[in-house]
Amino acid sequence: MLIIGSGVAGLTLAIKLAKARPDLRITITSKSNFSDSNSSLAQGGVAAVMNAVEDSVQRHLEDTLKAGDGWCKPDVVNAVINQGAARIHELISWGWEPDTAPSRKLDLAREGGHSASRVVHSKDQTGQSLISVLLKVVSDFPNVTKLNNWFSVDLLMHEKQCVGASFLNLYSQELSTISAIYTVLATGGAGQVYALTTNPDVASGDGIAIAQRAGANISFMEFVQFHPTALYIKGQKGKAFLISEAVRGHGAELKLANEETFMHRYDERGSLAPRDVVARAISQEKLRTKTPNVFLDCREIQDFETVFPHIYQQCLAHGINPKTEMIPVAPAAHYMCGGIATDLQARTSIHHLFAIGECAYTGLHGANRLASNSLLENLVFAHNCAEDLIPQKFEELKSTNPRLPILSKADVPAEFYQVIQKEIQQIMSANAGIVRRNIELKNALKEMTTLENTLLEITPSLTTMQLHFRCKNLLAVAQLILQQSLLREQNAGGFYKIDNIKKK
Numbered sequence: 265m266l267i268i269g270s271g272v273a274g275l276t277l278a279i280k281l282a283k284a285r286p287d288l289r290i291t292i293t294s295k296s297n298f299s300d301s302n303s304s305l306a307q308g309g310v311a312a313v314m315n316a317v318e319d320s321v322q323r324h325l326e327d328t329l330k331a332g333d334g335w336c337k338p339d340v341v342n343a344v345i346n347q348g349a350a351r352i353h354e355l356i357s358w359g360w361e362p363d364t365a366p367s368r369k370l371d372l373a374r375e376g377g378h379s380a381s382r383v384v385h386s387k388d389q390t391g392q393s394l395i396s397v398l399l400k401v402v403s404d405f406p407n408v409t410k411l412n413n414w415f416s417v418d419l420l421m422h423e424k425q426c427v428g429a430s431f432l433n434l435y436s437q438e439l440s441t442i443s444a445i446y447t448v449l450a451t452g453g454a455g456q457v458y459a460l461t462t463n464p465d466v467a468s469g470d471g472i473a474i475a476q477r478a479g480a481n482i483s484f485m486e487f488v489q490f491h492p493t494a495l496y497i498k499g500q501k502g503k504a505f506l507i508s509e510a511v512r513g514h515g516a517e518l519k520l521a522n523e524e525t526f527m528h529r530y531d532e533r534g535s536l537a538p539r540d541v542v543a544r545a546i547s548q549e550k551l552r553t554k555t556p557n558v559f560l561d562c563r564e565i566q567d568f569e570t571v572f573p574h575i576y577q578q579c580l581a582h583g584i585n586p587k588t589e590m591i592p593v594a595p596a597a598h599y600m601c602g603g604i605a606t607d608l609q610a611r612t613s614i615h616h617l618f619a620i621g622e623c624a625y626t627g628l629h630g631a632n633r634l635a636s637n638s639l640l641e642n643l644v645f646a647h648n649c650a651e652d653l654i655p656q657k658f659e660e661l662k663s664t665n666p667r668l669p670i671l672s673k674a675d676v677p678a679e680f681y682q683v684i685q686k687e688i689q690q691i692m693s694a695n696a697g698i699v700r701r702n703i704e705l706k707n708a709l710k711e712m713t714t715l716e717n718t719l720l721e722i723t724p725s726l727t728t729m730q731l732h733f734r735c736k737n738l739l740a741v742a743q744l745i746l747q748q749s750l751l752r753e754q755n756a757g758g759f760y761k762i763d764n765i766k767k768k
């Protein structure tokens with residue numbers, strides 16, 4: 265049994281399988297260290313209905329459908345939201361200690377688009393606390409092998425069935441394969457395809473590109489979520505620090521440099537409107553005022569440093585004191601709503617290949633993810649996938665004759681790949697951002713084809729293999745976003761194309 269990816273999705277699945285099937289040999293891999301992931305960066309928390317008096321499953325369901333703007337799969341939303349409380353209780357039984365209120369009940373935070381306080385959290389570092397618990401629990405199982413710095417290159421296929429994956433061991437710089445009756449991709453998001461993102465370096469869409477190369481269905485890649493409030497630092501490129509939505513839930517207001525509020529001009533929910541509405545509003549205000557950012561005013565929040573200690577420290581580290589000055593913010597690429605298409609059990613269109621977490625498209629988020637619904641999706645789909653796999657017979661694999669990538673002896677300088685990566689990111693940010701146009705999408709696709717042809721002329725060596733495949737994967741994800749954006753003829757949720765305005 266092979267699980268590629270050690271975020272909340274992959275680790276949860278590994279624990280569940282290891283517990284229920286001590287006879288199985290489970291390998292879980294990560295291309296970096298085990299705590300380097302989108303999961304570790306999650307701040308806000310996990311959305312779930314934990315207070316049946318002031319909240320209900322029906323309300324969470326309606327909020328999710330509303331945010332998804334007509335593109336959620338209602339049966340999936342229903343199945344996921346109904347499991348919320350069970351998954352939180354399970355995490356607590358594994359040792360997770362979310363914040364509690366003085367009443368000793370869970371302290372539930374409110375976030376944009378939610379009609380009730382329902383976000384279970386651990387200060388403003390929920391992801392890190394979850395990952396440390398999951399890593400501790402998984403280490404108790406002798407039948408789980410953890411391989412960090414194992415970069416998955418491609419899937420191994422035999423007669424249209426997935427039979428494992430090929431890897432580059434980044435320690436020894438050796439290529440090898442892991443054969444497996446069942447393989448699960450839990451490789452996370454693809455924010456790195458843009459020049460400014462809240463995602464870490466590892467989020468380069470590898471799983472989506474790998475699955476596409478093997479022939480899996482990839483859907484709804486045009487639905488990229490931009491987080492409205494990443495910390496804006498002049499001249500910054502690459503990874504941007506996130507100022508969680510929970511800060512607005514706690515009373516912060518979006519303002520212009522002259523301290524004027526503007527969100528009420530766009531939505532009656534003001535600063536608490538869903539992400540897509542806020543991101544578009546900020547992008548329009550940036551254009552109107554010809555400034556690169558707006559501001560988040562937290563000065564009225566008395567307990568800022570206690571409720572958001574991590575955000576407070578990060579702001580101070582950048583020379584901004586949220587208690588005395590407004591925080592400069594701008595939108596950044598944040599979450600991939602589309603991905604490898606799966607059913608409710610996380611099965612993909614390829615036999616014996618599953619996908620869970622952010623790399624999967626399940627139908628939960630539709631055109632726009634409701635805040636804190638993604639960690640919930642990770643937990644539920646890891647559970648559903650485990651339920652599907654636990655009763656299976658894990659027969660020995662027949663010999664499969666795995667194909668490893670062809671290698672060159674000559675090295676291409678690393679700078680060559682860095683230039684390609686930068687170009688992909690800049691093209692995507694300029695042409696496939698919050699507001700899109702067909703003409704720009706088409707031009708961007710042409711530029712991607714040129715970059716693809718340049719890459720095709722090069723055979724990587726062992727030293728450049730990871731960089732080569734990183735660029736290849738970023739290119740594949742970029743092309744999917746551009747192609748699927750061109751095909752979408754109706755605006756919805758986070759997707760906004762000028763050409764579609766009259767059609768809406």
Ligand SMILES: Cc1cc2nc3c(=O)[nH]c(=O)nc-3n(C[C@H](O)[C@H](O)[C@H](O)COP(=O)(O)OP(=O)(O)OC[C@H]3O[C@@H](n4cnc5c(N)ncnc54)[C@H](O)[C@@H]3O)c2cc1C
Pocket residue numbers: 268269270271272273274293294295296298300301302303304305306307308309310311390391414415416417450451452453462463464466467470471506598599620621622623635636637638639640642
């Ligand atoms: C700053 C930030 C804040 C967020 N806050 C929240 C929040 O409050 N609530 C919420 O619900 N969601 C939040 N999200 C989104 C959420 O964190 C992610 O969607 C979720 O954690 C993804 O989990 P995952 O397990 O699918 O992937 P990840 O956690 O990203 O893990 C991916 C794993 O795959 C591995 N991997 C990738 N490619 C390869 C490869 N080629 N070979 C081997 N291994 C590979 C990586 O090394 C990593 O271990 C936030 C995201 C960010 C970036």
